[in-house]
Amino acid sequence: MSIEQLKELFGNQDAILELVQLESGELALRNAGSEQQPLVTIQFNDEVKALLGEQTPQVAQQMIQVALFGLLEQQVNEWQAEIVDEKPKYLS
Numbered sequence: 001m002s003i004e005q006l007k008e009l010f011g012n013q014d015a016i017l018e019l020v021q022l023e024s025g026e027l028a029l030r031n032a033g034s035e036q037q038p039l040v041t042i043q044f045n046d047e048v049k050a051l052l053g054e055q056t057p058q059v060a061q062q063m064i065q066v067a068l069f070g071l072l073e074q075q076v077n078e079w080q081a082e083i084v085d086e087k088p089k090y091l092s
Helices: 003-010 046-080
Strands: 017-021 027-031 040-042
Touching: 017 046, 027 046, 040 046
Parallel strands: none
Antiparallel strands: 017 027, 027 040
């Protein structure tokens, strides 16, 4: 996913995201103040919710942070990749 695609998804480069709990009980990531469809929803089953208790929102937040970090790391790796189309002068 490119920076342009992320900008389009989030609205701009300086997007402020919020994690909210929907009426259905799902946790949703969306642009702050937006009533549009969430970017991501996370739903835990009752057994997991009972296990996590009050930590459920923090676990969901960590899941989202890891996913966003992975996207950013992938983008940085693509920027740093060196493409060589020339035949090398010497072969080892």
